[in-house]
Amino acid sequence: MLKMKQLFSKVLSPTDIEHRLAVPSEILWAFELDEVDRAADFEVKDIAGKKWQFRCSTRKKDFHPKPVVSKGWRRFVKDKRLQVGDKVVLYKDDVEGDSSFRIKTMKKVFKLFGEDVWLES
Secondary structure (H helix, E strand, O other): OOOEEEEEEEEOOHHHHHOOEEOOHHHHHHOOOOOOOOEEEEEEEOOOOOEEEEEEEOOOOOOOOOOEEOOOHHHHHHHHOOOOOOEEEEEEEOOOOOOOEEEEEEEEEEEEOOEEEEEEO
16 A cells, blocks of 8 residues: 655645646655756646646746646646635655655535535545
8 A cells, every 4th residue: 555645735826726836845855856947747646546747847047946836737727627725735655766646636615613624626
């Protein structure tokens, strides 16, 4: 059985929905960025097992890299019918030498005792 390490979880903003997914700099270790292009293409499986091709890239000439997922992201958003306020969770298989990724999408369904309750979508 594979162990999954959660890389990040994010409630989607308008920019995430309309353009590209901003991701935390702290997860750049999970990608093998090309030194020149400052980018890496990677494959992600959703909970249904469908494979998606994404690209993570950073600014080339800036101290703060501001990583984003761009290539393939908008198609994913459209296919999953994601909206502002929905959540994505990205995981990496925690197996030595394995660099496969998984993604989960969630929608907020209601609040219970002041806490948001999410449902996988």
